[in-house]
Amino acid sequence: MNKKTVTIVVAVIVALLVAFGVYSLVKPKSAPEPVATEAPAATEAPAETEAPAATEAPAEETASARTKVVLWHTFTDAQQEALDTFAAEFNASQSDYEVVVESQTLTGFTDSVYMAVANGQGPNMIINYASEAARYVPDNLVLDLAPYINDPEIGMADIYDSLPEAIKTETVGFVDGGLHALPAVTTGPILFVNKTIFDELGLNVPTTWEELAEVSKTIYEAKGIPGFAADSKIDLLQSLFMQTGAGYIDLQNKKVLFDTEDCIKWLDWYGQNIQAGYFKHMPETGDYISGDFNAGLVACYLGSCAGYPYIEPDGFEFIMAPMPDAINTAWYPSWNRGMIVFNKTEEENKGAYLFLKYFFTPEVNARWAEAMNAISPYGTTQDVESYKAYIEGSDQLLRDSLNAVTVNLSAAGALPSITGASEIRTLLDDAATAVAGGMSGADAMKTLVEDSNAALNQ
Numbered sequence: 001m002n003k004k005t006v007t008i009v010v011a012v013i014v015a016l017l018v019a020f021g022v023y024s025l026v027k028p029k030s031a032p033e034p035v036a037t038e039a040p041a042a043t044e045a046p047a048e049t050e051a052p053a054a055t056e057a058p059a060e061e062t063a064s065a066r067t068k069v070v071l072w073h074t075f076t077d078a079q080q081e082a083l084d085t086f087a088a089e090f091n092a093s094q095s096d097y098e099v100v101v102e103s104q105t106l107t108g109f110t111d112s113v114y115m116a117v118a119n120g121q122g123p124n125m126i127i128n129y130a131s132e133a134a135r136y137v138p139d140n141l142v143l144d145l146a147p148y149i150n151d152p153e154i155g156m157a158d159i160y161d162s163l164p165e166a167i168k169t170e171t172v173g174f175v176d177g178g179l180h181a182l183p184a185v186t187t188g189p190i191l192f193v194n195k196t197i198f199d200e201l202g203l204n205v206p207t208t209w210e211e212l213a214e215v216s217k218t219i220y221e222a223k224g225i226p227g228f229a230a231d232s233k234i235d236l237l238q239s240l241f242m243q244t245g246a247g248y249i250d251l252q253n254k255k256v257l258f259d260t261e262d263c264i265k266w267l268d269w270y271g272q273n274i275q276a277g278y279f280k281h282m283p284e285t286g287d288y289i290s291g292d293f294n295a296g297l298v299a300c301y302l303g304s305c306a307g308y309p310y311i312e313p314d315g316f317e318f319i320m321a322p323m324p325d326a327i328n329t330a331w332y333p334s335w336n337r338g339m340i341v342f343n344k345t346e347e348e349n350k351g352a353y354l355f356l357k358y359f360f361t362p363e364v365n366a367r368w369a370e371a372m373n374a375i376s377p378y379g380t381t382q383d384v385e386s387y388k389a390y391i392e393g394s395d396q397l398l399r400d401s402l403n404a405v406t407v408n409l410s411a412a413g414a415l416p417s418i419t420g421a422s423e424i425r426t427l428l429d430d431a432a433t434a435v436a437g438g439m440s441g442a443d444a445m446k447t448l449v450e451d452s453n454a455a456l457n458q
Contacts, residue, residue: 066098069351072113072123074106082371090358097351117141117342124352125341130170130181130417131425133340137174138419143341144178148353156357162379167336170414175251181417182356183336184365185374188412189235189323190404192293192308193300196316197223205321209240212324213269216278219299228273229280229289231303233432234425235333240266242413243329249416249424254456256424259449264441271435271444281436293318304335305401306373320400326408334405334412336377366390375402375409420455427451 073083080103087099102123104112110132116122118141126132136142149160160182163171167186172179193205198215201222206212216227230236242248244266247257273279280298285291289301290310302323311318326332339359341352358364362380366387369376381387391402415421427448434444 066096067347067351069097069099069125069348069355070123071099071101071125071127071355072104072109073101073127074104074109075127076103078371082368086359086364086368087355089364090355093358094354097354099351099355123342124344124348125339125355127184127337128181128340129335129337130173130183131415131421133180134174134417134419134421136340136342137176137178137180141343142178142180143343143349143352144176144180145182145341145353145356146172146179148350148357149179154350154354154357156360159360159362159378159380162381163377164409164412166412166414167334167377170336170417173414173416173418175418181336181338181340182360183338183377184359185337185369185372186377186405186409186412187304187306187335187337187372187374188333188405188408189230189232189239189302189335190305190401191300191302191321191323192290192311193319193321194293194296194313194316195319197299205319206324207322208325208328209269213273213278216273216299217276220276220278223299225297225299226280227278227299229283229292229298229301231289231301231307233270233281234428235335236302237266237270237428237432238415239323239326239331239333240270242331242333242415243325245329249418249421249456251416251418254420254453256449256452256456259445264445267431267435267441267444269441270432271437271439271441274436275438281433305405308397308401309373320397320404322404322407326411330411331413332408332411333415334377334409362387373398373401375405418456420452420458423455423458424452427455 071083071087073080075083083101087101090099091097110128113122113126114135117136118139133142149155150157160168163183167183171181171183174180191205197203197219198205201218203215203218204211206215212228219225219227238248241258241263244258244260244262246260246263249255250257270279274281280289280292283289283292284297285295288307288310289298289303290307292298293301294312294314296314296316305320308320323332339356341349341356343349359368360378362378362384363386365376365378365381366384369381369387370390376382376387391399394402431444431448434447435441
């Protein structure tokens, strides 16, 4: 084929390729690429003519870029609504973290949390007592909040320092000395009293445990019902023991300190009053003594101040009064339920702390106290107008319940939160049941001490 023929053939082939749009696939490598394929559009166009990439992403894409922080809880009604609101407000206030609030069933909650966290799953935060945080300390599963609280840039030392000293002691009462629990509100036990029965029998509200036993005997003999019951036998026994001055746990030697004759006498006192019918050990109408109180099956009981909304008396008046002997003996079991943060990734830990910082700002903490029908232990919260308005504007019953706690707060004490502390609570309940069934205080104490010391040294 001569040169002229070859030239004609090549020209024909090129013409055919152009006609079928194939030329772009076989064009020389040296040909310039279209601009759109050389660099992302955002780097080519002037900033004012091109929206930032972050604003172009779909909403779900932006949310997924945040670090997720999960809070598990067992609250309902006003408390659940408040937690949902706080999370939404925090999420809207910044773009780095997303707090997700997840409701869980109350039954088996603490065990479910422990299993999940121990397996590297579960929530970043829960709301519970310091004694629960102690379970996680040995394996470094719970976060030490002190470095965050004292951080010069993101800290909240002013808020923490406004806590009463006894409550501060509880926040660091762990075997490693870390700050592993931050109380959100304070409640405590108070006496709920059937005023109608007390007035009818000419009885005064008891201010000591001995007076309580005496009026309970009078009520039983006159009305055929027990005069007293305790929603928590555990907290009752802890109070009785601590009010003797015996102490609770020797942290250094890991053994209990309530193996004394005075504490044995209180075990006998409780058991003998149960056996005589003057005290009631277990509720008949449900899980809480308040049901029996409402039904007129017991004349007074020791329960949380936050329980007053559940009092619906069947044809009688009731009043609320301070727990006996707290001031006289300088010990009162304030209940400080708050935030526990589990130790996960550095970014999750920071996000959880920042939510806590928001949660403990005075105005937000005041709203949580109101949702809980409780007292804020923070001086910073107590100083804000919204908290004062909540306390002063509450109905008379709520004021009475809170005042019954406040009277005793100067005697508030804290118990160590170390490995075995939660097991000792269960063992105290067992001891109360044992003496209620007729076992002697000495025998019940022997078992209690042996099993408690074993729990502390597990």
